[in-house]
Amino acid sequence: VKTIGILTSGGDAPGMNAAIRAVVRTALANGLEVKGIRRGFTGLLEEDIIDLNANSVSDIIQRGGTILYTARCPEFVTKEGQDKGAEVCRKHGIDGLVVIGGDGSFQGAKQLAARGINTVGLPGTIDLDIACTDYTIGFDTAVNTAMESIDKVRDTSTSHERCSIIEVMGRNAGYIALWCGIANGAEDVLTTERYDHDEQRIISNIIEKRKIGKKHHIIVNAEGIGDSYGMAKRIEAATGMETRATIIGHIQRGGSPTCKDRVYASAMGAKAVDILCRGGSNRVVAYKHGEFVDFDINEALAMKKDLDEYLFQMSKKLSR
Numbered sequence: 001v002k003t004i005g006i007l008t009s010g011g012d013a014p015g016m017n018a019a020i021r022a023v024v025r026t027a028l029a030n031g032l033e034v035k036g037i038r039r040g041f042t043g044l045l046e047e048d049i050i051d052l053n054a055n056s057v058s059d060i061i062q063r064g065g066t067i068l069y070t071a072r073c074p075e076f077v078t079k080e081g082q083d084k085g086a087e088v089c090r091k092h093g094i095d096g097l098v099v100i101g102g103d104g105s106f107q108g109a110k111q112l113a114a115r116g117i118n119t120v121g122l123p124g125t126i127d128l129d130i131a132c133t134d135y136t137i138g139f140d141t142a143v144n145t146a147m148e149s150i151d152k153v154r155d156t157s158t159s160h161e162r163c164s165i166i167e168v169m170g171r172n173a174g175y176i177a178l179w180c181g182i183a184n185g186a187e188d189v190l191t192t193e194r195y196d197h198d199e200q201r202i203i204s205n206i207i208e209k210r211k212i213g214k215k216h217h218i219i220v221n222a223e224g225i226g227d228s229y230g231m232a233k234r235i236e237a238a239t240g241m242e243t244r245a246t247i248i249g250h251i252q253r254g255g256s257p258t259c260k261d262r263v264y265a266s267a268m269g270a271k272a273v274d275i276l277c278r279g280g281s282n283r284v285v286a287y288k289h290g291e292f293v294d295f296d297i298n299e300a301l302a303m304k305k306d307l308d309e310y311l312f313q314m315s316k317k318l319s320r
């Protein structure tokens with residue numbers, strides 16, 4: 001490869017900038033040119049492409065968000081969009097492309113690889129819901145932000161002897177909820193993967209814990225469960241315990257990345273360039289069993305993952 005393009009796509013995640021910086025600096029060190037494609041596949045189709053040099057990525061490793069902006073691009077799901085994307089890459093001399101995003105973005109990368117553009121995907125999502133990898137860029141920062149917010153809610157919840165429902169991000173993935181449930185010592189964790197919608201069981205749990213002298217009751221809800229405010233009203237009515245719902249929301253997407261997110265994102269960015277320099281294409285970088293590895297995109301997309309059952313059962317036992 002001679003020129004590497006880089007884009008961020010789908011939801012943003014803290015640490016994406018560290019990955020961009022690593023891609024740019026590793027590519028430059030290998031004598032390659034680097035182009036930044038802004039606003040994901042949308043920017044590719046609109047040729048929103050800028051030259052990147054070592055200075056372009058200075059002072060960004062500590063910043064959340066993505067300096068390249070991100071977007072969702074329905075046009076790129078079509079064959080015409082994908083053909084045009086490959087054509088734009090060729091027009092700008094981009095023969096290697098790093099795509100930072102989730103499974104959807106990897107689908108787009110795969111289509112470009114099929115059209116002769118060497119592509120490598122990096123897992124970037126706060127939700128940790130990419131099957132091929134035990135780590136995704138942004139999860140560590142997001143889960144720490146959520147944990148700190150829940151600590152704060154817990155203080156006031158205890159003072160007022162309230163029940164608190166705290167909704168964390170993760171549409172169809174309960175990783176942030178489960179990790180916070182453990183880290184914050186929540187009494188209940190509700191995830192889309194495991195929740196049976198038995199609200200009566202939660203109500204009975206609150207009443208029982210009250211009897212044994214618990215001063216508060218923390219329920220961590222994954223975003224996909226929804227209706228946290230409605231749940232608070234119903235729980236208050238059934239238990240007589242004052243109940244409030246807090247939706248932490250987009251705070252979890254932003255902020256300065258943790259050390260882990262900076263280091264792992266840097267390693268993944270550098271590895272993506274190494275793969276391209278070795279002639280690799282249609283690959284995804286992953287972190288598996290304590291090592292940075294890479295998989296064929298098709299293989300990665302076919303993998304499945306679920307919440308760690310051991311962690312889930314443990315969180316229940318520890319909350320007694």
Ligand code: ATP
Pocket residue numbers: 009010011012041071072073074075076077078101102103104105106107108109111124125127
């Ligand atoms: P997140 O985890 O934040 O949702 P994601 O990468 O999975 O990240 P999506 O919105 O699913 O987010 O996908 C991002 C973009 O990737 C889409 O807007 C679209 O441009 C492209 N994309 C998604 N699915 C496909 C597909 N099947 N073929 C080609 N491109 C796709």
